Amino acid sequence: MKIELYPDVSSVNEENLKDKIVVVIDVLRATSVITTALYNGCLEVIPVLEINEALALRNNNTILGGERRGLKIEGFDFSNSPLEYTKDKIEGKRLVFTTTNGTRAIIKSRYSDKIFIGSMLNAKFLAEYIVKFGKDISIVCAGTNGIFSMDDFLCAGKIVYEINKVKEVDMTDFSALAYLTYIKNKDNILEYLRYASHYRYMLAIGLEQDIKYCFQEDILDTIPIYKDGKIRRI
Ligand code: MLT
DSSP, rough: OEEEOOOOGOOOOOHHHTTSSEEEOTTTTTTHHHHHHHTOOOOOOOOOOHHHHHHHHTTTTTTEEEEEEBOOEEEEOOSOOGGGGHHHTTTTTTEEEEEEHHHHHHHHHTSSSSEEEEEETHHHHHHHHHHTOOOOEEEOOBBTTBBBBBBHHHHHHHHHHHHHHHSOOOOOOOHHHHHHHHHHHHTTTHHHHHHHHHHHHHTTTOOOOHHHHHTTTOOOOOEEEEEETTEEOO
């Protein structure tokens, strides 16, 4: 069993993902939102690439959520803040969701038959679940605008760390580096994040509470899986 890691969505070769278990990460904030919404009773999340596609899917039981440049999209119900997706707002609803990087990475991974959504919030539960398949694992970091993002890399390291706690696996050099980076920084994640440009952008637009929320570890036992265009809990 081997774990490989893609630094950002532009480095993904779809063909290579086919026989792998795929985990997509956009820790700030798309995959944290998806995990939270499903935990709070959302029926399913439909990731789409474009704003127009989302608007066309609106109906009575649908919430439109997402962001562009980190901000709420005009005409949408919710932004990309996980704090908005509370039980009273999202339970029993369908979420149509479009973000700059996260939904793109999920859709790009669609050729694999098992695609999971990872975050710090569900890392341990997800790792314990996927190890049971005994198959090679590809972790896809969404990155930011086609560029490597330190925040996703740390979350990838956390997932590799949790997988290794259950079963010792082969790691590519890059996934081993993520693993070591997580171990080195896990007791002071905010200090590490100070160097991450996406983190600094989120801070600059006033999203400190979202960041604190997204970097809580193992608080949600939800394991989202993407299949046939929809993300649901397993
Ligand atoms: C994205 O998908 O690009 C991110 O989640 C960005 C954000 O949270 O604003």
